Amino acid sequence: MAKLFHLSEVIDIDVLQNIQNHFANATGLAVVAVDYTGVPVTEYSNFSNFCKLIREDPTCKGRCFYSDAHGGLEAARYGKPHIYVCHAGLVDFAIPIVVKGQYLGSIMAGQIKVKDKIDIEDKRLKDTTDRWRKNPKILSAYEEVPLIPYENVNAAANMMYIVANHIVEKGLASIYQDELNKKNMELLKQTKIRSELEKALKNAELKALQSQLNPHFLFNVLNTIGRLALVEGAVKTEETVYSFSEMLRYTLKKSTKMVTLEDAINYIEKYLSIQQVRFPDRLKYSIDIPDHVLDIKMPFMTLQPFVENAVNHGIEPKKEGGSVNIKGQIVGEDLVIEIEDNGVGMSENEIKMILGQETEHDIRTNSTGIGIKNVNNMLINCFGDEYGIDIVSKKDKGTTVKIKIPRINNSRRVLNV
Template sequence: MRVLLKITDIIDVEVLQRIQDSFSDATGLAAVTVDYKGNPITEYSNFSEYCTCVRKESSNRDCCFQSDAHGGIESARSGKPSIYICHGGLVDLAVPIMVKGNYLGAIMAGQVKIDEEEMKRLPFGTSHELTDFSKNPEIMDLYDKTLKTTLTQVRSAADLLYTIANYLVEKQMIHIIQEELHNKNLELMEEVKLRSEVEASLKEADLKALQAQINPHFLFNVLNTIGRLALLEGADKTQEMIYAFSDMMRYTLKKEKNNVVTLKEEMEHVQNYLSIQKMRLGNRLNYLVEVDEMAEDILCPFMTIQPFVENAIIHAIEPNARGGEVRITADILKEIAILKIVDDGKGIPDDRIHKILDGTYEADGREKNTGIGINNANKRLMYYYGVDYGVEIKSELEKGTEITIKIPRKSLAGRGL
């Protein structure tokens, strides 16, 4: 979206006022600076008594504004100072303030008389004839007292103002461009930092830890459960559990050199994990997995969802004697897959959520391992898709937690996957 600059964004009004006052004192010309709508942004400098008297009547004031508007428009059209005759018979000038071809306003100056022969060489700043003040002695007397100069001096004054205005604009534009470059450098540094952190994490086997996210605690429970089932009942459930566990192992091992999977593959891995946990926890665990068929072929980083599901089991289901429910859904909203992992556990305090996501949360045993998995998953999502696609965690104490992950429908090849 294009941001429209205002004249006050480019020029310091206090500095401009001082320059304008000094210019008027040195030349005797009146001056004021207006925005592109013609509204004054500075105080009038050296405004003539003649013009002050003329503008007391609204009809005359309207004619003055029309003259100023004509001069400003002409200077904006040409991009150069415009010198013209106002309806009151005085010489005025308009110096445009331009940025990259855009008219932001003008310095209006003048209110002086010049030789009649020179006046004939100037255009009128209005479509109307000159206003006749011959029947108003007060105005005519003030007209006679108005400063008289030469066209050469008026042009020199216009050139001086044009040079000053351009200098102020160019100086401030350089400052703005430098500031924009500085901000872009900061953004680039943040991206480089994030990329370095992710790559360092991968090199330090953080991704391996994700691939082996089935931590010792879980493996111990699985093996114990398989042993009890084999001892106490027939082979069907034991076989089912072994198959699910084998599929999980196969999934983690075959993806060792390929970190991209379809959402369907990732969800099948989560299904296997939940089916094993269901056998272990029995009626204490209820779960639901629903995936929109349109989302199944979307590519995502390997082990995107499982760390959050494991976190729900460890912190929401296991500590509760009555157990609980975990729901995993994947829906399509325009060109984005919206993944949600929802549990009805005890919830997470806000301060802990921030620490988990930025990797500063520390705890003992399995809790710490899960935090690492969530932080890594969050960093990888932001690395591959940008900061707008990080993990969002909403939680209410004693009511549950909702994890939201957004995955765009686009290739991940550009990020080295």
């Protein structure tokens, strides 16, 4: 659908007023710019005493406005200056202001008599009133209206038509330039987000590659430790080694892929079981994810940074420990995953820093190598601006992170699935 303009959007009214004043002084014509309804948008220049007086009568004033509107519409219909006779018998002309086929208004000029007998009498408005002729003062002002050769009126109309077209083109160019600048800024913003996302993914890939120096050797060692623990009756050690082995396997295989929620939750469960070994009496956790959402896909390592933060920065500093609860639910067409802890919490400034001003140091403090800001950008880039991260936290109360992704993935970015 084509954009609808208003006259003040296309033309700088102050500039038009200045041009209008100089034009009126040079030609002796009265000039005003009106919108498409005939209502003035500039102050009158060189307005005749006769027209001032006649507009004191409400009926005549209405005829004057109608005359301006009619003249402007006729000019728009012809697509060129339109010279006509107003309801009071004075000669006026209208310069149409048309943008992309849309009539915005006109520049009206005239309020004079012409010396020549011209063929515009048939262009006189038929809907007139003569009540003003009963007022001697108005009649006297009518006699003072100047006589100007028709060719001068015609030349003035064509000159103003050229000027009006020029300032309209200039105004349109300014509008289109502003729109282009906005689009460029949006493109730069999107490019920056994509660049940060690529950087985060490459960091994750690099860390995975660094762990792959000899994966077979690594897994063989872990399996040997697990079997040794089993032989020695160290059940907890065996479970921990097994969990760590599965975490590594997940990291090495999935580092550049979209993963199912089921895979992500399995990884998180292994991670939390290991952390519970570290803090046996200080860490509790629960995971409540409905089975019917487990096949929903999300970018690799979406959940891990928030679970790590909950444990390392929320629960660990708290002397008595705490709990981490993870749950998921369908809200409308989206899946919302909540990661809630009752740890030490954060201030509003800390939340803003995490989401908006994260530094390289902050990213390095996450063992995943993927910072929280980058996870947010990654979700927005994949699914759209309405998706991403929301963090609510209170000091000494805890933190809740909400992660929203579409139930039916329609990724805007093609990932290596």
